[in-house]
Amino acid sequence: MTQGQHFTRLAGGAAQPAGHASLRRTNLSLVLRHLRDHGSSSRADIAEATGLHRATVSNLMAELLERRLVREVGIEHAGTVGRPRRAVALDGAHVGVLGLEINVDYVAVHGTDLGGRVLVERRVGFDAMGSGTNHSLRELGRVARQAIDELTRAGAGPSGLGPGDLAAAGASGIAAAGGGIRVAGIGVAVPGLVDVGHGVVALAPNLGWRDVSLASRLSVALGDVRAPVTVDNDANLAALAEYTSGVAAGTADMVYLTGEVGVGGGIIVGGRLLRGADGFSGEVGHMPVDPGGSRCGCGRSGCWETKVGLAALVRMATPDQAYGMGTTPVPDPEERVAEIARGLAGGDPLMLAAVAEVGRWLGLGGSILVNLFNPRVIVVGGYFATLARWLLPFAQAELEDLVVAGPAARCRFVASDLGFGAASLGAANVVINQLIDDPTAIGSPPVRLAAPQPTAT
Amino acid sequence: MTQGQHFTRLAGGAAQPAGHASLRRTNLSLVLRHLRDHGSSSRADIAEATGLHRATVSNLMAELLERRLVREVGIEHAGTVGRPRRAVALDGAHVGVLGLEINVDYVAVHGTDLGGRVLVERRVGFDAMGSGTNHSLRELGRVARQAIDELTRAGAGPSGLGPGDLAAAGASGIAAAGGGIRVAGIGVAVPGLVDVGHGVVALAPNLGWRDVSLASRLSVALGDVRAPVTVDNDANLAALAEYTSGVAAGTADMVYLTGEVGVGGGIIVGGRLLRGADGFSGEVGHMPVDPGGSRCGCGRSGCWETKVGLAALVRMATPDQAYGMGTTPVPDPEERVAEIARGLAGGDPLMLAAVAEVGRWLGLGGSILVNLFNPRVIVVGGYFATLARWLLPFAQAELEDLVVAGPAARCRFVASDLGFGAASLGAANVVINQLIDDPTAIGSPPVRLAAPQPTAT
Numbered sequence: 001m002t003q004g005q006h007f008t009r010l011a012g013g014a015a016q017p018a019g020h021a022s023l024r025r026t027n028l029s030l031v032l033r034h035l036r037d038h039g040s041s042s043r044a045d046i047a048e049a050t051g052l053h054r055a056t057v058s059n060l061m062a063e064l065l066e067r068r069l070v071r072e073v074g075i076e077h078a079g080t081v082g083r084p085r086r087a088v089a090l091d092g093a094h095v096g097v098l099g100l101e102i103n104v105d106y107v108a109v110h111g112t113d114l115g116g117r118v119l120v121e122r123r124v125g126f127d128a129m130g131s132g133t134n135h136s137l138r139e140l141g142r143v144a145r146q147a148i149d150e151l152t153r154a155g156a157g158p159s160g161l162g163p164g165d166l167a168a169a170g171a172s173g174i175a176a177a178g179g180g181i182r183v184a185g186i187g188v189a190v191p192g193l194v195d196v197g198h199g200v201v202a203l204a205p206n207l208g209w210r211d212v213s214l215a216s217r218l219s220v221a222l223g224d225v226r227a228p229v230t231v232d233n234d235a236n237l238a239a240l241a242e243y244t245s246g247v248a249a250g251t252a253d254m255v256y257l258t259g260e261v262g263v264g265g266g267i268i269v270g271g272r273l274l275r276g277a278d279g280f281s282g283e284v285g286h287m288p289v290d291p292g293g294s295r296c297g298c299g300r301s302g303c304w305e306t307k308v309g310l311a312a313l314v315r316m317a318t319p320d321q322a323y324g325m326g327t328t329p330v331p332d333p334e335e336r337v338a339e340i341a342r343g344l345a346g347g348d349p350l351m352l353a354a355v356a357e358v359g360r361w362l363g364l365g366g367s368i369l370v371n372l373f374n375p376r377v378i379v380v381g382g383y384f385a386t387l388a389r390w391l392l393p394f395a396q397a398e399l400e401d402l403v404v405a406g407p408a409a410r411c412r413f414v415a416s417d418l419g420f421g422a423a424s425l426g427a428a429n430v431v432i433n434q435l436i437d438d439p440t441a442i443g444s445p446p447v448r449l450a451a452p453q454p455t456a457t
Numbered sequence: 458m459t460q461g462q463h464f465t466r467l468a469g470g471a472a473q474p475a476g477h478a479s480l481r482r483t484n485l486s487l488v489l490r491h492l493r494d495h496g497s498s499s500r501a502d503i504a505e506a507t508g509l510h511r512a513t514v515s516n517l518m519a520e521l522l523e524r525r526l527v528r529e530v531g532i533e534h535a536g537t538v539g540r541p542r543r544a545v546a547l548d549g550a551h552v553g554v555l556g557l558e559i560n561v562d563y564v565a566v567h568g569t570d571l572g573g574r575v576l577v578e579r580r581v582g583f584d585a586m587g588s589g590t591n592h593s594l595r596e597l598g599r600v601a602r603q604a605i606d607e608l609t610r611a612g613a614g615p616s617g618l619g620p621g622d623l624a625a626a627g628a629s630g631i632a633a634a635g636g637g638i639r640v641a642g643i644g645v646a647v648p649g650l651v652d653v654g655h656g657v658v659a660l661a662p663n664l665g666w667r668d669v670s671l672a673s674r675l676s677v678a679l680g681d682v683r684a685p686v687t688v689d690n691d692a693n694l695a696a697l698a699e700y701t702s703g704v705a706a707g708t709a710d711m712v713y714l715t716g717e718v719g720v721g722g723g724i725i726v727g728g729r730l731l732r733g734a735d736g737f738s739g740e741v742g743h744m745p746v747d748p749g750g751s752r753c754g755c756g757r758s759g760c761w762e763t764k765v766g767l768a769a770l771v772r773m774a775t776p777d778q779a780y781g782m783g784t785t786p787v788p789d790p791e792e793r794v795a796e797i798a799r800g801l802a803g804g805d806p807l808m809l810a811a812v813a814e815v816g817r818w819l820g821l822g823g824s825i826l827v828n829l830f831n832p833r834v835i836v837v838g839g840y841f842a843t844l845a846r847w848l849l850p851f852a853q854a855e856l857e858d859l860v861v862a863g864p865a866a867r868c869r870f871v872a873s874d875l876g877f878g879a880a881s882l883g884a885a886n887v888v889i890n891q892l893i894d895d896p897t898a899i900g901s902p903p904v905r906l907a908a909p910q911p912t913a914t
Contacts, residue, residue, distance in 0.1 A: 019651070025507055026508075027508060043844070050509060051484060051509060051510075051513065052510075053481055053510040056508070115778055152569040179623070191864065193861070193862050195865075202862065202865050203862070203863075203865070211657060217778065222612055252734070253733050253734040253914075265828070265829070269726055269731055269733075270729075270732070272733075274712050274726055274727075274830070275727070275831070276831020276832065276866075277709070277710040277831050277832060277833040277866070277868075278548060278831055278864045278866055279831070280862040280865065281829060281830055281831040282829065283828040283829065283831075283861045283862065284828070284829065285861075286828055286859075286861040287743065287824075287825045287828055288744070288746065288821055288824065288825065288859060289748070290747075290748060291746070291747060291821065292749075298861060300858075300859060313569065317886075332667070364745055364748065367744075368744045368825065369829075371740040371743055371744055372722070372724070372738060372740065372741065372744070372826075372829060372830075373731070373733055373738055373829075374732070374733020374734050374735055374737040374738040374740075375733065375734060376734040385639075401757075402743075402745060402757060404740045404742075404743040404755060405650050405659065405660070405735070405737040405740065406660075408650065408652075408659050408660070408737065409650075409733075409734070409737045410733060411734075434790070
């Protein structure tokens with residue numbers, strides 16, 4: 001205490017070195033996470049469950065109440081004997097979170113409150129590939145702003161409004177009761193290499209982006225919203241969404257593959273997203289699986305994408321239509337996949353052969369992933385999911401032939417059922433977790449500072 | 458408290474549900490880890506740093522003292538004012554840990570105390586490949602037993618005995634003063650697929666092992682030692698050793714490659730070893746990098762091992778000596794590598810061409826690892842390290858050509874300097890961490906239960 005350190009106020013009211021601020025953040029987060037995972041609890045229960053001192057819990061609770069992240073929920077009887085105790089509950093209904101995705105031909109948005117209640121969810125068609133960076137950023141900002149307006153107008157009451165209700169409320173301009181939601185964080189999914197720490201898209205070939213400072217540019221575009229913007233790779237975020245709420249939710253070791261013209265990967269290891277040193281992990285599409293193979297859009301040869309990307313399938317399944325080599329863009333990809341699905345259902349032999357070939361290469365690349373990561377499941381999205389019933393049997397057989405651990409490393413391919421919303425859902429989840437990890441990043445909502453609302457909470 | 462739960466005694470003396478035992482373990486570990494990482498501390502300091510209640514810390518400390526994992530170290534003055542306070546320090550000197558490795562042509566052993574002080578370290582030549590499972594297990598047990606005897610006879614005093622001192626003490630049968638070390642855990646490294654949870658080697662092709670219950674068989678062989686045995690893959694354990702004390706120690710995202718006839722990988726992700734769902738991760742040797750390539754020892758074609766394993770190099774560098782295709786055994790591998798190093802130093806053009814070719818394939822496979830894991834460093838061991846000055850420039854150039862993130866994902870190949878001891882050192886480290894994670898697994902040393910020794914601690 002004689003070394004000129006900065007001080008901050010801690011539990012118990014004693015002055016403490018500033019290094020303890022991080023401990024306080026950790027403890028606030030511990031309490032909040034406990035309430036999220038276990039529901040309403042008394043301060044004494046929380047102290048018991050977390051091992052924190054009772055006075056510490058009370059002090060932390062005062063801050064969480066001030067930030068409106070918890071609320072008193074009245075009296076709770078602890079068991080059959082003893083005094084009745086006041087309980088507190090997570091109160092995330094005033095805190096909004098936005099997940100966005102910009103991809104080749106659409107912008108998607110997923111708006112929730114801190115508790116994960118879905119308030120806005122939609123996809124807007126948009127030709128990002130042909131629009132250039134500036135135009136794409138304007139469109140992303142427009143979709144974000146509209147969703148934020150809807151959230152701000154939306155009520156923060158405990159009743160669960162569906163996306164339809166919200167859209168209706170937004171469209172009619174009716175401000176719902178309850179004091180308004182303040183958006184506390186925004187996450188954006190991008191199909192490319194993202195420097196997560198700086199919110200910069202280093203390279204997104206399918207959008208034509210290079211070194212785009214997405215986080216800062218979107219922050220500027222959103223002006224007074226002042227919510228921190230997090231940017232991440234689409235496959236990473238979709239993998240997180242799969243881990244939280246997909247067909248293999250809770251599987252601690254899983255790989256997610258986007259199945260588009262490009263093929264990205266998101267990898268969950270021991271229940272956590274694998275990011276790597278720069279956030280550039282999971283670039284499965286450019287594994288060199290056939291050094292003598294055809295040219296890839298990235299300039300190299302024999303990348304996995306040239307074997308299993310949508311362009312490869314379309315080229316083999318409909319060879320009458322020339323798409324060139326490698327991973328050139330596929331016009332109207334959804335229509336082409338639908339056309340191939342119809343052909344497969346009708347038994348078209350060329351299409352069946354094409355899907356078998358792509359399936360085998362899917363299994364070969366999958367075997368690299370299983371040899372390296374030993375996941376329990378490989379969840380496939382995009383066109384892989386649409387054509388799963390034809391593709392996956394071939395992929396699975398090849399996988400089992402090639403995995404060095406054989407049947408001991410049991411891993412199955414499964415099709416995602418999250419559809420287009422996986423990445424934006426994942427982006428929202430990431431922001432929620434950031435907020436719960438550091439509740440001090442959430443200021444008291446301005447509306448309360450200006451004039452406290454007489455709400456039920 | 459009316460549901461018939463089991464109870465255990467907790468901090469403060471109150472009866473608590475048994476579920477809280479895990480919280481107590483966590484807290485014991487928290488205290489022990491704090492002492493290991495920060496040196497001797499007062500109970501009040503520990504309470505402050507961990508956020509635990511003062512009474513809880515005192516209670517935890519009583520158990521740690523009873524288990525002889527900490528010791529009182531006298532008076533410490535807290536800053537410039539206030540009462541002098543008693544401090545405690547980690548006291549792992551009575552707790553021994555053994556790391557073993559069985560590989561194709563040797564058994565290695567690394568014995569330490571809980572603080573990591575090296576007490577036994579040696580390698581014993583042994584033809585595991587030609588000896589069969591039973592004979593190999595007997596040899597492993599013999600080496601382990603001899604090291605345990607040396608540890609048991611060794612003193613537990615604070616002075617750092619070098620391996621040489623210990624070997625001398627062991628050889629001359631002199632029991633050092635101090636009350637004896639009790640081995641509390643044994644880790645074994647094996648070049649193969651290991652079911653870590655059950656301590657079973659599922660498959661170790663280069664030892665000729667399949668479904669060997671190594672942990673239980675070694676436990677039986679060691680009889681009264683009664684230390685839990687942990688088994689893991691050699692590359693995983695060497696990667697942990699590299700992370701702790703190798704050339705790139707502390708690099709949170711790194712890959713380690715063994716460079717032998719087979720090529721194994723150990724992968725550190727965010728400072729933690731990647732294990733996968735079954736502990737079968739990191740099987741880099743059988744990534745299919747050249748589907749039309751030559752036959753591998755595993756029965757498949759074009760595995761990375763067939764391009765960069767020692768057999769591939771020897772075949773190319775000394776084609777006059779026929780080794781067949783794939784990853785067949787190489788007689789006298791150390792001598793062959795030394796011969797090639799001499800040839801390279803002398804400028805032998807055939808050998809230089811061979812090493813360039815192997816180097817490029819090393820870079821190609823490395824690019825898969827970088828695309829997927831985005832590590833900062835790939836540490837190479839075995840013959841890769843011996844021939845690093847010739848191999849790595851080619852590997853590095855190819856890596857940089859093939860990585861999709863280009864220079865943004867800066868990653869370099871570096872040669873390990875841990876030599877043969879990496880895997881057994883890693884095995885010992887794993888056991889130390891297990892013991893610190895769960896100090897309740899360490900019983901009071903039997904010698905103390907029988908008759909407390911009048912030692913300085």
